[in-house]
Amino acid sequence: MAEGSHQSDWRGLYMEGLTKEILVTIPVTETHKRYLEEQASSGEYHCSIRYKAGKEVEAEDVKRANVIIGNVRPELLHYASGLELFQLNSAGADSYTGPGILPEGAVLANAKGAYGLAVSEHMLALTFSLIRRLPEYGKRQASHQWSPAGNIISVEGSVVLVLGLGDIGGDYARKMKALGAYVIGIRRTEKEKLEYLDEQYTMEQLDEVLGRADIVAMVLPGGDATNHVIDERRLDLMKEGAYLINVGRGSAIDPDALYQALTEGHLGGCGLDVTEPEPLPEDSPLWDLDHVIITPHVAGNFFLVETFERIVRIAGENLNAWANKKPLKNVVNLKAGY
Secondary structure: OOOEEEEOOOOOOOOOOEEEEEOOOOOOOOHHHHHHHHOOOOOOOEEEEEEHHHHOOOHHHHHHEEEEEEOHHHHHHHHHHOOOEOOOOOOOOHHHHHOOOOOOOOOEEEEOOOOOHHHHHHHHHHHHHHHEEEEEEEHHHHHOOOOOOOOOOOOOOOOEEEEEOOOOHHHHHHHHHOOOOOOEEOOOOOOOOOOOOOOOEOOOHHHHOOOOOOOEOOOOOOOHHHOEOHHHHHHHHHHOOOOEEEOHHHHHHHHHHHHHHHHOOOOOEEEOOOOOOOOOOOOHHHHOOOOOOEEOOOOOOOOOOHHHHHHHHHHHHHHHHHOOOOOOEOOOOOOOOO
């Protein structure tokens, strides 16, 4: 039996070993609540479900939680000694994978599979805006200038290099392939080549292919392995006039080296939905470059209704698996950080 609570107090049956408490921090509807409660009640547990906005969650809220659905401040997890499953509403998990953040025995799962549609379309928007020089035309419009900005390239026939081929990178690669691009993919490990790729390599081979790409699109997770993976040396390896897009983690690009590559004319332009640091400081010189598009980490989020529906479905599937002691999906490797 699952019982939904709209109040601030916990409710439910308390039976030794069978009573579980679930904290939901994402903004669910009544329909979502019924769905989650059905999944929680599918096993032998008697579950009490509490709903509270993530920004309002305090230590007292997590102390008795066996399951948390939705991101909370990492420092609060220290108090969640009985936590068994922490289901994120984000695909990125690096804020929660450090030593001592999760209680011992807790499983961390992300929302991989929810964001591919929204973020890949954002990447397409950045791609076309950059190669058609729309930011420059926007500034010309603002100053009432009727003048061309210069030459452009086409997606069709361009070489597109995608770093990171998960849900998001894979969606973008498929769409670019369908538009006529020659798509090269970079994966963490050597695996069978994906059917929508023309070529596939590992991160160790990045230097060999970086200079061939007209468009480099990054969808990498955070962590030590990807920190400043695009630095001054690798920016120099990129083709002159190439375009760089990043929707993964801002830490994957050295911002000072990026600014230099852009101002010296080595890159044709850059689209950033993530930056280092975040928020991007008001005095960052990147704001003022004509051939740079900056969006405030909004490619995913909940702005597309379907994204949130997918997040709830993933959470429900894992809640059902947890209740029935079955394997969970999207389990995060704490050592790898994703």
